[in-house]
Amino acid sequence: MASGTVTPAFLAAVGARLPALRLLADEADRESYRRDETAYLPTGLPGAVALPTTTEEVAALVRLCADFDIPIVPRGAGSGLSGGASGIEGALTIAFTAMDRILEIDRENLCVVTQPGVINARLKAAVAEVGLFYPPDPASFEMCSIGGNLGTNAGGLCCVKYGQTRDSVLSLEVVMADGTVLRTGGKNIKDVAGYSLTHLIVGSQGTLAIITEATLRLRPAPAPRSTLLAFFPTLESAGDAVAAIAVAGLSPVTLELMDRFTINAVDDMHALGLDRQAAAMLMIESDLPATAAAEELTRGEAACVSAGATSTVRSQTVAEADLLRQARRAAHYALERLGEVKMEDVGVPRSKVPDMLRAVERIAAKHDVRIGTFGHAGDGNLHPDLVLERGDPRAEAITKAVQADLYQAALDLGGTVTGEHGIGSARTAWLEPQRGAAAVRVMRSIKTALDPQGLLNPGRVL
Numbered sequence: 001m002a003s004g005t006v007t008p009a010f011l012a013a014v015g016a017r018l019p020a021l022r023l024l025a026d027e028a029d030r031e032s033y034r035r036d037e038t039a040y041l042p043t044g045l046p047g048a049v050a051l052p053t054t055t056e057e058v059a060a061l062v063r064l065c066a067d068f069d070i071p072i073v074p075r076g077a078g079s080g081l082s083g084g085a086s087g088i089e090g091a092l093t094i095a096f097t098a099m100d101r102i103l104e105i106d107r108e109n110l111c112v113v114t115q116p117g118v119i120n121a122r123l124k125a126a127v128a129e130v131g132l133f134y135p136p137d138p139a140s141f142e143m144c145s146i147g148g149n150l151g152t153n154a155g156g157l158c159c160v161k162y163g164q165t166r167d168s169v170l171s172l173e174v175v176m177a178d179g180t181v182l183r184t185g186g187k188n189i190k191d192v193a194g195y196s197l198t199h200l201i202v203g204s205q206g207t208l209a210i211i212t213e214a215t216l217r218l219r220p221a222p223a224p225r226s227t228l229l230a231f232f233p234t235l236e237s238a239g240d241a242v243a244a245i246a247v248a249g250l251s252p253v254t255l256e257l258m259d260r261f262t263i264n265a266v267d268d269m270h271a272l273g274l275d276r277q278a279a280a281m282l283m284i285e286s287d288l289p290a291t292a293a294a295e296e297l298t299r300g301e302a303a304c305v306s307a308g309a310t311s312t313v314r315s316q317t318v319a320e321a322d323l324l325r326q327a328r329r330a331a332h333y334a335l336e337r338l339g340e341v342k343m344e345d346v347g348v349p350r351s352k353v354p355d356m357l358r359a360v361e362r363i364a365a366k367h368d369v370r371i372g373t374f375g376h377a378g379d380g381n382l383h384p385d386l387v388l389e390r391g392d393p394r395a396e397a398i399t400k401a402v403q404a405d406l407y408q409a410a411l412d413l414g415g416t417v418t419g420e421h422g423i424g425s426a427r428t429a430w431l432e433p434q435r436g437a438a439a440v441r442v443m444r445s446i447k448t449a450l451d452p453q454g455l456l457n458p459g460r461v462l
């Protein structure tokens with residue numbers, strides 16, 4: 001593993017080789033690159049932060065880091081929830097904020113070519129202007145970057161219909177650990193030549209290669225969404241409704257869940273008039289054209305009622321549907337108003353959602369803590385948010401104990417310790433229990449083959 005740190009000699013070499021590069025060396029500037037959104041994880045202060053604008057600059061930086069044996073942390077917008085972009089003491093953070101150009105929107109080939117620093121919402125808006133749609137939509141879409149989405153294989157609210165980020169990637173341009181620049185493919189929809197380096201690199205959290213450009217798949221823009229909210233007397237009945245919707249052959253674009261604690265936090269923040277007594281709420285959205293959407297929601301409503309929903313309500317306008325979706329996106333921040341929040345990210349097969357919800361309740365009771373659960377129920381991906389009193393001296397110990405119980409419960413149900421946020425530095429101890437020693441050995445040999453010096457985001461994932 002690379003163990004050098006940024007030194008005056010390194011800074012001088014960068015200055016000589018890349019005189020136009022923006023490089024932050026002041027401590028106050030570097031401090032703001034210390035953390036991502038996992039403020040509670042141990043981090044290091046970067047030795048310097050580079051803000052390149054071209055692939056050539058990135059490649060030159062990687063070569064210089066190799067010469068000086070300095071680790072590199074690739075960083076997008078820093079909204080990650082696994083410590084993947086947090087600083088490493090004395091290392092070089094390469095932040096992609098200034099590589100923020102959308103290079104081409106190709107309407108014939110239904111794709112967009114973009115630099116990694118573009119914010120997800122800006123890309124969506126740019127392609128929407130020409131009637132196209134880029135599906136991946138993490139709840140953080142207004143702040144996170146395409147590079148970070150690719151780094152984490154981000155999920156979001158419409159994965160249940162359109163898949164994770166990986167499902168919208170045609171190819172990447174990357175800088176490898178030895179400074180080689182390569183393209184993993186082109187604009188082909190079908191391309192099975194050799195191993196899929198694209199899919200190996202997506203989700204590798206900056207540990208295998210640095211992404212400097214991406215060709216992303218687009219779709220014709222679907223209809224504006226219609227929304228149904230369904231309220232349930234028990235978590236189990238909400239879980240049953242998720243299964244019933246799948247069995248009914250429906251394919252809603254969103255199938256999100258909130259528990260009572262989260263419903264109340266969101267309603268306190270937005271005054272939406274939600275049913276505050278309900279044990280759980282499902283948000284179901286359809287993006288089918290007008291009458292087909294109404295029919296999909298009617299069938300979804302029937303599945304909810306047969307699973308035990310006590311009330312349902314539909315958005316009357318597109319603006320109302322947007323407001324409800326925004327409120328769901330802000331669930332994490334609604335909970336943050338109540339204390340210090342640690343967001344988790346477990347996933348289980350969809351049919352096991354009720355079991356996982358029951359396990360979360362059991363774990364909260366066992367540790368006498370508040371947990372608000374919400375998430376992408378249609379994907380079986382839940383975010384139990386641990387809400388602690390600010391300044392609670394037991395916070396670290398409780399967090400560790402609750403996390404361990406949550407992860408074990410997910411694994412016992414055939415699930416995963418992370419559905420979309422990544423192993424990063426937060427969950428490395430749980431990779432082997434989930435994947436097994438043989439799989440981790442294969443991952444290590446891939447890492448060693450591609451990055452023998454251990455330059456790229458060392459200590460993350462593996």
Ligand SMILES: Cc1cc2nc3c(=O)[nH]c(=O)nc-3n(C[C@H](O)[C@H](O)[C@H](O)COP(=O)(O)OP(=O)(O)OC[C@H]3O[C@@H](n4cnc5c(N)ncnc54)[C@H](O)[C@@H]3O)c2cc1C
Nearest residue numbers: 076077078079080084139145147148149151154155206211
């Ligand atoms: C309120 C809130 C809601 C969220 N909701 C969701 C959600 O619904 N779904 C979801 O998946 N995530 C969600 N997230 C987590 C986060 O927004 C995503 O993980 C997002 O993809 C991170 O993007 P970023 O630009 O902030 O990346 P960063 O946090 O900067 O980096 C993330 C990882 O990608 C790597 N990386 C960044 N750029 C590159 C590059 N150019 N080349 C190689 N590696 C790179 C980094 O090293 C790091 O490991 C949420 C976060 C918050 C705070």
